[in-house]
Amino acid sequence: MAENVLRLENVTMQFGGVVAVNNLSLEVNKGEIVALIGPNGAGKTTAFNCVTGIYDPTNGMISFDGKTIVANHPRGKMKKLYAGENAKRYTGVRTVDPTPDQVTKLGIARTFQNIRLWKSMTVFDNVLTAKHMRARQNVFSATLRLTYQEEKRMREETAALLEEQNLLQYASDLAVSLPYGLQRRLEIARALATEPKLLLLDEPAAGMNPQETQELGEFIVQIKNKYQLTVFMIEHHMDLVMQFSDRIYVIDFGRLISHGTPAVVQADPKVINAYLGVSE
Amino acid sequence: MKKLAAILLVLVLVVSTAACSAPAATTTDTAAADQSASGNPVVKVGVYEPASGDNGAGGKQETLGIEYANDVSPTVEINGTTYDVQLVKVDNESSNDKAASAASTLVSAGVSVVLGSYGSGVSIAASPTFEAAGIPCIGITCTNPQVTEGNTHYFRICFLDPFQGTVLANYAFSTLGVKTAYCLSKLGDDYSGGLVNYFVKAFEALGGTCVQDTFPDGNSDFTSYINNAKNSGAEVFFSPVSTEAAQLIIDQAESQSLGMPILAGDTWDSNVILQAAKGKNVDVTVTTFYPEGANAEFDSSFKEWVNADATRLANNGGDDTVAAVTAMGYDAYFFALEAMKKAGSIEPAAIMEALWSTTYTGVSGPIALDQVNGDAIRNTAYVKHCNNETGAWDALPPVTIG
Amino acid sequence: MKKKNKAELWIAFAAIALIYVAVAILEQTMDNNHIIFTVLKKGAIYSLVAVSMNLLNGFTGLFSLGQAGFMLIGAYTYSIFTMPTAVKLTESVYKYYEAAVKFDTGIFVGLICAGLAAALFAALIGLPVLRLKSDYLAIASLGFAEIIRAIFQWDVLGPVTNGANVMRNYLDLTDVKIPFTDIPFPPTLYVFLAAGVCIALIVLLINSSYGRAFKAIRDDEVAAEAMGINLFKHKEMSFVISSFFAGVSGALLAMYQYTVQAAQFKAAMTYELLLIVVIGGIGSISGSCIASFLYIAASEWWLRGLDMGKFLGIDAPNLFRSGFRRFVFSIIIMMIVLFFSRGLMGDREISFAGLIRRFNRRQTAGATKGGGIDG
């Protein structure tokens, strides 16, 4: 069995009485491109937010590179309210609740469904700022320019990254002034700047035409190989998903309903029902 | 809407260009002794007084005294030259943090000597600014010792708080015969804090006990303080605070039925207090510098002057009562002129030197300064009691110590 | 592109150097009592606070209203530290208390300690406050400033803070000496140097990796956090650094004023500073500096005549009476807020290329992003 990079174990996320993600378990193996699909409101982005530390899941465990990065069990008010499964299973486990920046530091980078670039910054600064986390400096040395070599290195790497993405010509433009497709690409470049091992893409092809989608798919494969990444993405474009992903997880109403290779999933009646509605 | 915006824009531009051209107007004024309309050289006297804030009412009355004196004697003859005396007034807003900038306005206007201020705090706060510029100041009614202590440029023509505190303590202990006093001062206010401190020292030395309390800036709810006084078993309520707070205290003392006499210092010698206490069941006694009626000639001519102009009347609190601070302001003006004559110059340094040995007999009595801090040698305080029916002061026997 | 930036930088340096030379010459040639020196000194001090406030509100996007409180800490720390021990032991300042601090330091140490004390308080206050969002942060920091003021006025601390009474007789601007000599240092130049060094440090910080991280937090907190920027750590850092410089400026204000009292540092002072920042443009260092000087010049100098009966040669004592200046001034401010809500500079900086471009009326796409810096 391949070495798994990301592993979700019985993850449940409950808001008040609403269970957004219910007992979700999945694995992403090293070097794979894995897709998470499901109808609107199925809980895909919520699952992503649990992984990246934006939400603290109500129950379950998440590990990355063999290390537990998130673990929780129903506490406080949730003890009574909890409507998910496996409530008792993690009570003995020490709660781990990282902030998003800690997760990123471990090597998980992400993009957003609705692009979240830094509006007032240039294209160059958007990528450069993402390098801040791994810079070897402190506030005094940076202010007094004692670590100017570090700054120089960051600038050079940023330029190289932009060059590779064909974005260097826009380096001094404001990020938000780029066309939509390039903004998506810049967001990926920014995520790459954090030097991740696992890249989470939240609907990277949203709003793209078939040709752009195709190019994006090739691009994802290309960067995956170049940076030895593992890619986990949420996507609605079935062409992209079927063509480029190694495996697919399908969720509906927060629950895993199917998983496997594209061919397997495509043939699964449960998946068809979920998308088209049950025809009984 | 757009049109409105455009009009407003133009307005802003006009105002700002006006503002930019203003410095030209002020800079021409800054030369120390330029010509006035009458052709006489001008000597500038700074009037550093509050016109707004806590002490605005008192400051205005003190300024009136100076203005009246300036009206009576608009020129001064120094070494055979007749100078026109020009008053440069600045509002220190009764606030210590505005003091420095108000003072530097006077300094940059090129005044030869500064009069004021009503309120010790602002005088102390502005003192270093005047000191750095080498300009002598004459405190008129700022009674806190710190105003003149340890410096050579600040002088004073009134008595000091250690004296006033002792007079009040003696009055409370011996005349009123009380053993416990409730003392209320304003937090961070040099005047009330200082006077309470000296009162407490003197009162406790006589064998009485004191309960002290302070209220913060901007406070207008004194009911709890009045209740504190009642609960503390005090027999006299000592609150030498600003007239602003005094109005509230008198009002709330009645509604909470304080039931003990109120004692205060020179600030309460104001028609503001008389108006507030008129028809109310409160018993107010104050010590002061000058009792109305002590100099009938001054009183009547001042009243005539005040009644001649509506603004003056408004600045005097709406009636023609002669406040002690007005008489003091009047004296301070002539004292300053006397010093100039003695110095034979309008140079601040020369006036500063001459002030030490200047003597003058004013409406409030003879003024001579001691050689330690430049304080007036005064040993008499006048005691007044508020008549709630007539809304006027009844004079009690003055107190002399030493 | 790089070369042009460098040229701009040199022009900016030259311009700043010119300003300093001008101040030095002015101070040697003009009557030092002229109001212009009040404006220059106070303007420089306010520039520093405004820039420090801008670091927090403009660059990090934290709407904090605690600046007056940190200035108070700075001013008091400075006055307590630099008041000569001999003065403390006599009754001249500590009238009602026995001074507890029985040592004194020089001006430089005093200024640094003022900053450090403010920074220390900020670090403590930041723990609970920085977790709050926008308006709540504003009102909580305002509240903390009021609490600080009450603490410094508390009579139990009287032996240290002199209760609510005035602090004075500490080392002020007239006590600054040229190093190793007994010759007084020109006071206006000193304020300019001290404030200038501090502002330069802030500019360097803003243009460093950390400055970019602050801006990222301002633009989009969620994205910043997802890109590995520790929100709390960076907010706290910005808060502490901003407070450090607010503390230093408080100390400078104390030096300039000769006396200092806790009652001065009210919420109104923070509002005043906030208005300066807004007039200059939120997110513009040069805007804050220019606005500070304009604000101080207008309130202390140009509009003074409105209060003193005579303005522009018009003599109307009944109209131009006490308070009119502030009335007119607040109308002007209101108009700026309503009609020029981006302030003088928006979020740009003064740059010579920008000025030339504007002069030539050639608007290019990059015009909005001038690269120069200016003190």
Next chain:
Amino acid sequence: MLDFLHANLSYILSGISVGGQYALIAIGYTMVYGILRLINFAHGDVFMCAGLMMVYLSTTLPMSVSIPLVLVLTVLLGFLIERAAYKPLRTAPRMSVMISAIGVSYLLQNAALYFTGGLAKVYPTIPWLSRTVTIWGSTTKMVTLVTPILTIVLVVLLSLLIKYTKVGMAMRAVSKDFETSRLMGIRINTVISVTFVIGSFLAAVGSMLYFTNYASVTPISGGMPGLKCFVAAVFGGIGSIPGAVIGAFIIGIAENIIKGGSSIFGFGGSGWTTFSDAFTFALLIIILVVKPTGLFGEKATDKA
């Protein structure tokens, strides 16, 4: 316990009285915040202006005319402030509006400073309210008794208005979701104006009660009460009217107990009063840290 209450009744009475007055102002803050998410820093100054209007009007007009006139003029002032200073900035960032509010506050204070000449104005005596009464051994003004009753009556009326009238429903809708309400065809500007009108009306009533108790009006009279009332609104849970009222009473009573601290608890001397204002803010920070939504506030949902 009863003895203790009896001995300190006068403090509690002052507290209830000032608490009721704070409540009337706090409602204005909480309603405006609920709808515009704006801390209306000028609200305290509107309160001060209402006081000054009374001072000037009552010199020429009889009380029976000046009281309604003050109410009308204050409402007009509140309405105009909203139209002139907040409406043009409807699409601007929230910080700009807040700064505009600070600007208005600055303007009102300075205008008051200029027109009053910076002196405290004595508030006229409203005949019946100023009468002295004695309750259980404590003397106080009639207004102390009237305030809490009037406050509660007004709050009940206001709650009914919000619950059952069309404009009240619109208000609730707007405070829940500004954008959607606009899309649903609610006339946002009308709703906002009504909010300011109600807020100003209550501030005017509050000013009459407050200044009858503390009969002097200065340009900065509105500052501290304003800030405290905002704190009361936050404390009770911003957007919640009962919350604001309860918060205001708590702050009013606590403040007076602290002022009387040395007398009530018998230690501490004058140190207590130094903190009478600071206490309010300490309370604010504690509630913000422990329960950021206040006592009765609804939890805001944040979209990630």
